[in-house]
Amino acid sequence: MANLKDLKNRIKSVKSTQKITSAMKMVAAAKLRRAQENAEQARPYSTRMSEMITSLAVKADPNSGPVLLVGTGATANHLLVVVSADRGLCGGFNGGIIRSTRREVLRLQGEGKTVRLLMVGRKATDALKREFSDIFVETLEGVQGTEVQFSDADKISQKIQSMIADGSIDTCSIVFNKFISAIAQEVTFRSLVPVEINAADAEAPQEGSVAPNEYEPDEASVLTDLLPRALTTEIYASILESSASELAARMTAMDNATRNAGDLIDRLTMVYNRSRQAAITTELIEIISGAEAL
Amino acid sequence: MSDTTAFELVTPARVMISRAAGMVVAPGVEGLFGVLPRHAPLISTLQRGVVEVHDNGQVTDRIMVDGGIADVAEDRCTILAERAEKLDPSRKDEIHAQLDAAEQDGKDNDVDFLKAVLAALAA
Numbered sequence A: 001m002a003n004l005k006d007l008k009n010r011i012k013s014v015k016s017t018q019k020i021t022s023a024m025k026m027v028a029a030a031k032l033r034r035a036q037e038n039a040e041q042a043r044p045y046s047t048r049m050s051e052m053i054t055s056l057a058v059k060a061d062p063n064s065g066p067v068l069l070v071g072t073g074a075t076a077n078h079l080l081v082v083v084s085a086d087r088g089l090c091g092g093f094n095g096g097i098i099r100s101t102r103r104e105v106l107r108l109q110g111e112g113k114t115v116r117l118l119m120v121g122r123k124a125t126d127a128l129k130r131e132f133s134d135i136f137v138e139t140l141e142g143v144q145g146t147e148v149q150f151s152d153a154d155k156i157s158q159k160i161q162s163m164i165a166d167g168s169i170d171t172c173s174i175v176f177n178k179f180i181s182a183i184a185q186e187v188t189f190r191s192l193v194p195v196e197i198n199a200a201d202a203e204a205p206q207e208g209s210v211a212p213n214e215y216e217p218d219e220a221s222v223l224t225d226l227l228p229r230a231l232t233t234e235i236y237a238s239i240l241e242s243s244a245s246e247l248a249a250r251m252t253a254m255d256n257a258t259r260n261a262g263d264l265i266d267r268l269t270m271v272y273n274r275s276r277q278a279a280i281t282t283e284l285i286e287i288i289s290g291a292e293a294l
Numbered sequence B: 001m002s003d004t005t006a007f008e009l010v011t012p013a014r015v016m017i018s019r020a021a022g023m024v025v026a027p028g029v030e031g032l033f034g035v036l037p038r039h040a041p042l043i044s045t046l047q048r049g050v051v052e053v054h055d056n057g058q059v060t061d062r063i064m065v066d067g068g069i070a071d072v073a074e075d076r077c078t079i080l081a082e083r084a085e086k087l088d089p090s091r092k093d094e095i096h097a098q099l100d101a102a103e104q105d106g107k108d109n110d111v112d113f114l115k116a117v118l119a120a121l122a123a
Helices: A004-057 A093-110 A122-135 A150-165 A199-203 A219-293 B089-105 B108-122
Strands: A077-083 A114-120 A136-140 A171-181 A184-193 A214-216 B005-010 B015-021 B023-028 B031-035 B042-046 B049-055 B058-065 B068-072 B076-080 B084-086
Touching (some): A077 A093, A093 A114, A114 A150, A150 A184, B005 B023, B058 B108, B084 B108
Parallel strands (some): B005 B076
Antiparallel strands (some): B005 B015, B023 B031
16 A cells, blocks of 8 residues: 555645646636637737729639739649647647648549648647758748737748749748637638638628729739738748647646546545555554453 | 718738727828728728828828738728738827847847837827
8 A cells, every 4th residue: 555655645646636627717818818819809800801802803804814813724733831839838729720630641642743832830840849940941930829919920921922032932831729619729720821711702892892992003913012011921820720729728728627636636545545544443453452451 | 771881991910999989091002092981892901100090080090001902892991911000199108119139139120110100100
């Protein structure tokens, strides 16, 4: 039977772990509210942006439109932007991204394409470093958190644009955890170049746009001005979603950990009490039998 | 048809302004243009400049935008701007502080934008 002293120490350490996990849970919950608000407040901008892109994109010629809209026509070189977290202890959050990324890279390589990775967040970078470090384009850290900066998204967007411009990539997509609810996140792939157009939106004539739009200066320049912005917005929105998901995942994971620690403490306390009682009984028997022997 | 336009100024971080306005003047790339109710549908890129919101012939809001895009329909006017700063004299000190910080970090674009904000405030 386990030593009483050992059991006591064990209980103490589990208790302090429980305190840490429950504190982390509360911190994540408080931050989640902020992150969720941020993500929600950013939504109008990106919805308007994609509405405009959609209305312009349906008119653009799929063969000669701007590169950012329709792609270069080739698909041989692909850039995958991977958004993970900088920190762990958030359940399956990073694991999901890492697994999907690996699968996607192998699938694209299997199709004979050249894949490159732009890593956002330390966790996926570390996990995929051994396997894929030769195809990393850039690794970024400290981008997400409670305050996601638009300028960081812009930096990524600039990088993608310059790579498209110098022909080193043809297509680009992003993978991130989409925030569905506080207990559900979903690994989502989205194409950045060419722009993913919601077919339902494109077909249904939008309300209020009965008259044809006028464009200033003209349709093509508006589109070329709009596309880089839309790209940045898409990246920004993805990082925001990912941040909210990370906090939600951490909250759930820490809640589970706290509960597990509670169960463990109950079990250990039971064992502790039993061993204590057993020790007392043994001592009593010794005393009694000693007294009888006299 | 109402005699106001539903004006919205949206930045990536939030919806900055959303209200009815009598007239909106926006700095289009080809010059300032005014948006009155029942304006023809128009999509225009904007350059850095001041968006003015007029109500009953008075300027009620002035916002500096660092470029952007305006989407105008008959009854609404939506401006998407990556960066926007409300021109409010009481925030002058705050903007000065931001300018100093930007100058120290060497963010030239921020410096230019904030200087423009201050210049517009002084005007």
